[in-house]
Amino acid sequence: MNEEFWRWYMYGHWVCLTQWLGFIMVEYAYLGKGRVKHPLVWSGVITMLTMTLSVMRNHGFFTPMAVVYTLLFLFITVMLFGGTPGQKFTACLINGTMCLLVENSVRYVISWMLECELQQVIQRADCLIIMSFANLVVSTGVSFFVGKWRRYNALEPLQALTMSFFPGVVVVLNILLMLTDNNKRATMATMGMTVGLTVAVMVHLCIVAMFNDQVMQRRSLHFQAELEQQRASALLDSYTAQRRLTHEFTNHIGALRALLAQGDVAGAQDYIAGVDKAVAASTTIMDTHNPLLDSILTRKYEEATRQGVSVYFDLCDLRDFPLSGVDMVTVLANLLDNAICAAAQAYPPEVYVRVRKTEEEYLLSVRNRVQRDVELPPDGQLPRTTRKEPGHGMGLSNVRDVLLRHGAEYTLSCRDNWFRFTCAVPTGNS
Numbered sequence: 085m086n087e088e089f090w091r092w093y094m095y096g097h098w099v100c101l102t103q104w105l106g107f108i109m110v111e112y113a114y115l116g117k118g119r120v121k122h123p124l125v126w127s128g129v130i131t132m133l134t135m136t137l138s139v140m141r142n143h144g145f146f147t148p149m150a151v152v153y154t155l156l157f158l159f160i161t162v163m164l165f166g167g168t169p170g171q172k173f174t175a176c177l178i179n180g181t182m183c184l185l186v187e188n189s190v191r192y193v194i195s196w197m198l199e200c201e202l203q204q205v206i207q208r209a210d211c212l213i214i215m216s217f218a219n220l221v222v223s224t225g226v227s228f229f230v231g232k233w234r235r236y237n238a239l240e241p242l243q244a245l246t247m248s249f250f251p252g253v254v255v256v257l258n259i260l261l262m263l264t265d266n267n268k269r270a271t272m273a274t275m276g277m278t279v280g281l282t283v284a285v286m287v288h289l290c291i292v293a294m295f296n297d298q299v300m301q302r303r304s305l306h307f308q309a310e311l312e313q314q315r316a317s318a319l320l321d322s323y324t325a326q327r328r329l330t331h332e333f334t335n336h337i338g339a340l341r342a343l344l345a346q347g348d349v350a351g352a353q354d355y356i357a358g359v360d361k362a363v364a365a366s367t368t369i370m371d372t373h374n375p376l377l378d379s380i381l382t383r384k385y386e387e388a389t390r391q392g393v394s395v396y397f398d399l400c401d402l403r404d405f406p407l408s409g410v411d412m413v414t415v416l417a418n419l420l421d422n423a424i425c426a427a428a429q430a431y432p433p434e435v436y437v438r439v440r441k442t443e444e445e446y447l448l449s450v451r452n453r454v455q456r457d458v459e460l461p462p463d464g465q466l467p468r469t470t471r472k473e474p475g476h477g478m479g480l481s482n483v484r485d486v487l488l489r490h491g492a493e494y495t496l497s498c499r500d501n502w503f504r505f506t507c508a509v510p511t512g513n514s
Contacts, residue, residue, distance in 0.1 A: 095212035097135065099187075100150065102216040104131050106223025107158055107179045111165050113231035114175045118166035127161050154183075177248075178230060181255050185282045186222045188258050190215045192278040195270035203267055229289065235488045239296055247292045254281045304410060317383075373403035376412060381437070384420040393424050393433040400441050406509050411486045415448075418483050419505060423452035426503060430455045445511055451504045458498040 108127045117123060134157050138150070158179055162172045191205045194214070198205075205211050239247070258281065265274055336359055343352040372378055381397065388395045407415055420437070427433045430453035438449045487494055487507055494507035 095209045095216070096206070097138070098216045099212050099219065100138070100154070101131070101135060102219040102223075103154065103183055104134070104157055104161075106182065106219050106226075108161060109223050109227040110179050110182070110230060111162050111175050113227040114178065114234055115162070115165035115167035115171060116234070118164065120164045123164040126164050130157065130161055175230075178226065181251055181285075182222060182226050183219075184255055184258050184262075185285065186218050187215060188262060189279050189282045190218050192261075192270040192275040196272065196275040199269060201267060201269055202265055229293075233293075233296070235485070236300060237296065237485075239292075239299060247288075247295075250288050251285050254285050257281060372399050373401050374405055376408075377402050377405060377416070380413060380416050381420075384417070384424065388420075388424045388427075388435065391424060391428045391433075393427045393435060395424070395435045395437065398436070398438040400439055402439060402446075404511070405439075405446060406490065406511055407486070411490070414482050414486050418480060419450045422480065423450050423503070423505075426454050427452040430501065441511075443511075445508045447506065447508055449504065449506045451502060454498065454501055454503045457501060458503055460496060460498060 108124065108131070111127075112124060120126065134153060138153055158176055162175055165172075165175075167175070190211070191202050194200075194205050194208075194211050195202045237244075258278065261274060261278060270278075336355075339355060340352055343349075343355060372381075381399075385395050385397075405412070420435070423435045427435050433453060435450070435452040438447075438451075440447045484494070487509070490509060492507050492509040494505065496503070496505045498504070
């Protein structure tokens with residue numbers, strides 16, 4: 085075996101290595117961390133073991149056995165990351181589509197430019213270097229796209245499935261081209277078709293991204309409308325309470341004057357104490373130096389009181405709380421709604437809300453009683469339904485989306501009839 089063969093052999097395995105590294109980047113960006121600690125480290129270990137086994141057994145590359153190794157690698161590494169089984173399968177499809185389109189496009193372009201057969205392209209060391217570089221560039225771009233998609237995805241599952249139909253058709257067409265033209269030279273027509281299909285997929289994904297942005301914008305406007313309605317309701321309630329207190333003020337003065345005229349000082353003091361309680365119950369109970377946050381917490385406190393739920397607050401100065409407007413309403417309103425709803429079914433009905441600030445983040449904790457321990461999803465996702473676990477899940481998927489968008493981390497647990505949600509929201513300076 086001459087030096088040229090070994091160069092070709094080494095660069096061929098570089099193609100495999102860049103493929104696998106691309107798979108890992110996409111899986112990490114799309115699925116995030118799962119229950120396995122240090123998934124990137126374990127993925128690197130599996131990569132080296134697979135590469136070593138391939139070299140020792142001399143399975144080569146661009147062979148059926150190499151394809152088997154790649155598929156095994158893909159399905160093993162995807163299990164190291166988070167996400168649901170459906171999301172893991174989607175990650176495999178994304179990687180498979182990316183790999184097929186990139187390598188087919190490179191092969192057809194080089195075959196057409198050098199006027200050589202497609203099979204001869206993979207026998208040239210310089211072509212393998214170009215293919216490796218293309219794998220790295222495209223996988224980096226796809227990782228960025230799917231990572232953004234994971235944080236801002238607003239499509240329903242059926243919509244996402246419909247959007248994936250066209251890329252699936254392109255994959256089938258690429259496979260047919262690869263099987264029928266493998267021992268032929270690429271013509272202008274076949275090269276244009278292959279590259280055109282790849283470009284069409286990219287344009288299709290851009291259109292899907294724009295559609296997703298429109299859905300996100302409509303959802304944001306919907307939450308903005310809810311926010312304005314809550315502000316208006318809070319202002320109306322405050323105005324009504326103030327009118328009532330003003331109307332009753334004259335009667336209170338008359339009653340106090342009568343008690344003092346009779347020399348009943350103790351009775352006057354008791355009367356004043358009763359008026360103080362009535363005034364306190366009709367005014368804002370929160371003072372976090374954040375008016376919108378005060379309004380949200382006050383309204384939820386009043387709702388909990390009407391349901392017989394005791395809510396205890398331990399709050400710090402929240403004037404610089406990083407969530408604002410729609411995001412603040414989405415997170416706090418949904419968390420408190422679920423906590424109050426679940427606590428109302430338990431005994432004693434209690435909810436504890438605590439916020440602490442450090443130099444780098446705000447720590448938010450919402451803890452409530454539950455009738456029985458809630459079975460949490462194994463992948464750390466927030467529960468999305470209340471059909472199986474009374475009182476939990478409504479709107480929590482929206483909470484997760486907001487927290488991911490702000491780079492926040494969250495944990496949840498349920499034991500001894502206590503459900504706890506804790507999140508760390510980075511400050512603007514972190």
